[in-house]
Amino acid sequence: MQLTKAQKVKYIQFLESIHIEYQNEDLFIQAFTHSSYVNEHRIRPHDDNERLEFLGDAVLELAISQYLFKNYENMSEGEMTKLRAAIVCEPSLAKIADELNFGDHVLLGKGEEMTGGRKRPALLADVFESFVGALYLDVGMDAVYKFLEEYVYPQIADGAFSHMMDYKSQLQELIQREGQGNIQYKIVQEKGPAHCREFVSEVWLETNQLGKGTGKSKKEAEQMAAQKALEKLSDED
Incomplete structure (x- = not known):
């Protein structure tokens, strides 16, 4: 051309x-x-x-x-x-x-x-x-x-x-729908070198830990924790 x-x-x-x-x-x-x-x-x-x-x-x-x-x-x-x-x-x-x-x-x-x-x-x-x-x-x-x-x-x-697989939103909607209380995310651990960090997040409903997840970023760790929480709550139904 x-x-x-x-x-x-x-x-x-x-x-x-x-x-x-x-x-x-x-x-x-x-x-x-x-x-x-x-x-x-x-x-x-x-x-x-x-x-x-x-x-x-x-x-x-x-x-x-x-x-x-x-x-x-x-x-x-x-x-x-x-x-x-x-x-x-x-x-x-x-x-x-x-x-x-x-x-x-x-x-x-x-x-x-x-x-x-x-x-x-x-x-x-x-x-x-x-x-x-x-x-x-x-x-x-x-x-x-x-x-x-x-x-x-x-x-x-x-x-x-x-946003296409937003487990945090799904969990929030479930908790609100059932009126069970407030959920909170906590980053409980950071590990690995600076260029390859790994974060560990826990999601809590009041005093009850619902799930724990790991990820390459804080957001990803929270998403994975929310996913585990959804799986746990689904198993309890």
Whole structure:
């Protein structure tokens, strides 16, 4: 795809700003090329980002699946599936792409530009997947892991996607519905080195401990404690 030298420099500077060590910048430019731009400029149909999006979707699912498998040993297959779906869904990917200013760099046709395509969640999510596909093709799976370790994995550990499986809310609703009292969370232990901390949380109903959980963040530990509490209360019914 033919861009001016100034346009290419813009993409090179962008890749460097998000710490991407690339070999072929043209592959990343393709990842940001929407079909509307290709149609208006009468260039080859396959120069848009749709094929890269197809590949990036599969690469992203694998990378997220591996992260969940390695870091959430107590999570069942069903829970991992649900959390992965919450991470790779359109709203989540669009939010991450927006945080990285991906929309500012998309090559759009005039019509798509005029209708606000640069901020459209579906378009941003597609560009994010295309970018991951380009990263995989250009420098390999380790580069994908490195990128996700900087921009996505920390959000998972902080519980940014757990609204899809929010055990704390479920527990709160159950306790309120039955009028049993107030619940409280306590971080009772922190262990491990600074770069790999593990937190232990307990959830109490008045003077009765309902559950105990561990996690890579305080939020995750509390979620796991709430999950154990829900399991306990379900067994007692």
